[in-house]
Amino acid sequence: MRREPARTFSDLLPLLFPAAVLVVFFVIPFGIMVAVSFFRRQQGGFYTVDFVVANYERFLTPFFGSVLGFSLFLAMAVAVCCVVVALPFTSFLSGCSRRVQVVWLVGILAILSLSEVIIGFAWSTLFSRTAGIGNLLAALGLMEAPKALLPGFGAVLTGMIYQALPFTILLLYPSLMRLDPSLLEAARTLGASPLRGFVSVVVPALRHTIAATLIMVFVFALGSYLLPQILGRPQHWTLSVLITDQAIYQSNMPFAAAMAVFLVLISLALVGLVLLVGGRREAA
Amino acid sequence: MSALTLEGVTKRFGSLVAVDDVSLTVLKGTFVCLLGPSGCGKTTLLRLIAGLEAPSAGRILLAGAEVTGLPTHKRDFGMVFQSLALFPHLSVRDNIAYPLRIRGAAKAEWESRVGELLDLVHLQDHGERPVSRLSGGQRQRVAIARALAVSPRLFLLDEPLSALDAKLREAMQVELRQLQQKLGITTIVVTHDQREAMTMADLVVVMGDGRIHQAAAPVEIYRKPADAFVADFIGSTNLLDIAASGSSQALFDGVPLPGVILPAGVQRARLSIRPEDVRLTDPANATLTGRVTFLRDLGGTVETFVEAADTTIVAVSTRREQTQVAAGEQIGIRLPAEACVVLTR
Numbered sequence: 068m069r070r071e072p073a074r075t076f077s078d079l080l081p082l083l084f085p086a087a088v089l090v091v092f093f094v095i096p097f098g099i100m101v102a103v104s105f106f107r108r109q110q111g112g113f114y115t116v117d118f119v120v121a122n123y124e125r126f127l128t129p130f131f132g133s134v135l136g137f138s139l140f141l142a143m144a145v146a147v148c149c150v151v152v153a154l155p156f157t158s159f160l161s162g163c164s165r166r167v168q169v170v171w172l173v174g175i176l177a178i179l180s181l182s183e184v185i186i187g188f189a190w191s192t193l194f195s196r197t198a199g200i201g202n203l204l205a206a207l208g209l210m211e212a213p214k215a216l217l218p219g220f221g222a223v224l225t226g227m228i229y230q231a232l233p234f235t236i237l238l239l240y241p242s243l244m245r246l247d248p249s250l251l252e253a254a255r256t257l258g259a260s261p262l263r264g265f266v267s268v269v270v271p272a273l274r275h276t277i278a279a280t281l282i283m284v285f286v287f288a289l290g291s292y293l294l295p296q297i298l299g300r301p302q303h304w305t306l307s308v309l310i311t312d313q314a315i316y317q318s319n320m321p322f323a324a325a326m327a328v329f330l331v332l333i334s335l336a337l338v339g340l341v342l343l344v345g346g347r348r349e350a351a
Numbered sequence: 352m353s354a355l356t357l358e359g360v361t362k363r364f365g366s367l368v369a370v371d372d373v374s375l376t377v378l379k380g381t382f383v384c385l386l387g388p389s390g391c392g393k394t395t396l397l398r399l400i401a402g403l404e405a406p407s408a409g410r411i412l413l414a415g416a417e418v419t420g421l422p423t424h425k426r427d428f429g430m431v432f433q434s435l436a437l438f439p440h441l442s443v444r445d446n447i448a449y450p451l452r453i454r455g456a457a458k459a460e461w462e463s464r465v466g467e468l469l470d471l472v473h474l475q476d477h478g479e480r481p482v483s484r485l486s487g488g489q490r491q492r493v494a495i496a497r498a499l500a501v502s503p504r505l506f507l508l509d510e511p512l513s514a515l516d517a518k519l520r521e522a523m524q525v526e527l528r529q530l531q532q533k534l535g536i537t538t539i540v541v542t543h544d545q546r547e548a549m550t551m552a553d554l555v556v557v558m559g560d561g562r563i564h565q566a567a568a569p570v571e572i573y574r575k576p577a578d579a580f581v582a583d584f585i586g587s588t589n590l591l592d593i594a595a596s597g598s599s600q601a602l603f604d605g606v607p608l609p610g611v612i613l614p615a616g617v618q619r620a621r622l623s624i625r626p627e628d629v630r631l632t633d634p635a636n637a638t639l640t641g642r643v644t645f646l647r648d649l650g651g652t653v654e655t656f657v658e659a660a661d662t663t664i665v666a667v668s669t670r671r672e673q674t675q676v677a678a679g680e681q682i683g684i685r686l687p688a689e690a691c692v693v694l695t696r
Contacts, residue, residue: 249434252432253450255424256426256428257424257501263453272439342427
């Protein structure tokens with residue numbers, strides 16, 4: 068493909084619409100948020116236009132640092148778990164007949180259509196002592212007596228993986244369908260067991276897709292704020308929960324905006340880092 | 352010594368029988384071509400041998416030991432896939448080293464073996480290149496070197512040259528054959544190209560509808576086809592419906608064909624004769640006469656289409672032998688008995 072610099076204004080016209088959408092739906096709201104993050108909070112009221120850095124200063128405490136750290140860790144854990152589970156599953160699915168694939172994909176899309184609220188309350192029931200899977204485990208003799216499995220980190224992680232897994236599968240599916248199925252067969256004829264062949268050939272052959280999927284799922288999981296509240300203890304609350312709390316319940320818009328800006332910057336930095344590392348490895 | 356024995360190997364996919372009761376013995380060091388039209392089951396048969404598919408029935412033996420249930424990765428076969436299946440994330444050297452490293456070879460050991468293999472396929476200076484930066488012929492060589500890395504007990508190739516252009520394909524056929532003779536390795540190649548099979552093979556196995564129609568040396572396949580399918584698939588041929596007279600003498604349209612005898616007890620059969628064996632003569636001293644319907648002058652050779660008793664018989668002659676005829680004229684045909692093959696199946 069030949070690329071030429073745009074010469075006239077009409078050459079740039081096709082870009083106008085996406086640019087306008089980006090400005091209206093992203094740049095303007097984000098700009099407002101950045102502006103608000105420097106405004107002065109009015110106790111009992113809303114905020115007044117000003118330029119103060121107090122909102123950011125307040126953020127630099129061990130408490131918020133640990134919440135931010137936990138949020139990033141949780142999102143990374145969800146992304147890694149989802150890819151580890153989804154990759155073999157999607158690989159297996161891509162080898163199935165068209166009909167089997169359609170049935171599975173429709174089912175996966177159905178899960179994706181569930182709201183976070185429904186997923187949260189469904190899992191809180193499943194993890195409860197009275198009606199949960201604890202009873203099943205007790206009946207099977209794997210647990211002495213039915214126990215509640217929530218609130219806790221495991222419950223939060225499970226709920227969030229459940230929510231992000233369909234998304235992960237749909238992200239991986241096109242690449243796995245395009246992958247030459249004889250790659251794995253070749254690895255087998257060359258002496259690799261199916262599992263070894265998968266790890267040593269399919270995974271590296273898909274490394275760009277896997278990196279991109281990790282980033283997308285990470286960002287997807289970072290915004291979750293209902294599941295940590297429903298399934299976790301306060302120490303499992305993410306920065307998104309605190310932002311909601313400040314913005315809606317404490318009416319502290321400037322501080323909420325500052326936290327949101329910080330979260331966006333941190334995740335952008337992380338994504339950039341992953342791309343940088345990936346790019347450098349590619350060049351080597 | 353037989354390297355590979357197939358006993359009644361059958362593969363069904365639902366109601367479709369892809370490979371139907373195939374039995375075959377391949378001697379050690381033989382170059383075998385599985386030849387047939389697309390969908391005849393030749394690739395499925397190769398995949399069964401490689402262990403990538405499990406047979407529905409039958410046994411596969413390697414040097415006398417049964418391998419039917421042995422997983423692919425324990426068979427120590429080398430296989431070249433139609434897509435080549437080179438690992439895109441590895442360099443040429445790492446692709447070739449893959450089977451050695453999977454088996455836990457020491458670095459010094461696999462490095463020297465990779466060096467030997469790069470020499471063998473004339474890619475000494477390309478070891479560090481990513482496979483995506485190679486030409487079609489070079490990719491082919493990498494796939495071959497990788498499959499040969501562990502000195503496999505059996506070398507399998509699935510339509511290995513189909514992606515190459517015609518000129519390169521012919522060169523690679525010769526190269527592959529020379530390589531096989533140098534290494535003395537038992538080799539099975541799947542192909543739909545009969546020229547390829549004729550160039551390379553010691554043993555051509557002609558398959559159709561999942562069955563083996565004939566397994567013989569290339570010249571024998573051409574000269575003595577076992578049935579009409581083989582006669583028609585290999586090269587071009589004239590197929591004539593013949594009947595037996597009282598004395599087993601073959602009759603075509605009631606005319607006796609001198610020297611052509613049907614086996615005892617067979618009333619109807621087909622006769623195959625290659626176009627280059629059909630002789631055109633004066634109608635006066637001919638076995639058959641017919642009308643010339645079309646002449647195709649290809650410069651070096653001339654194809655004459657003669658219609659006799661509703662059957663079109665094609666004769667190929669060189670310019671020098673060519674008798675002067677024009678379309679629409681009557682011409683005589685002689686069918687030399689030694690060139691006629693009677694097909695009872």
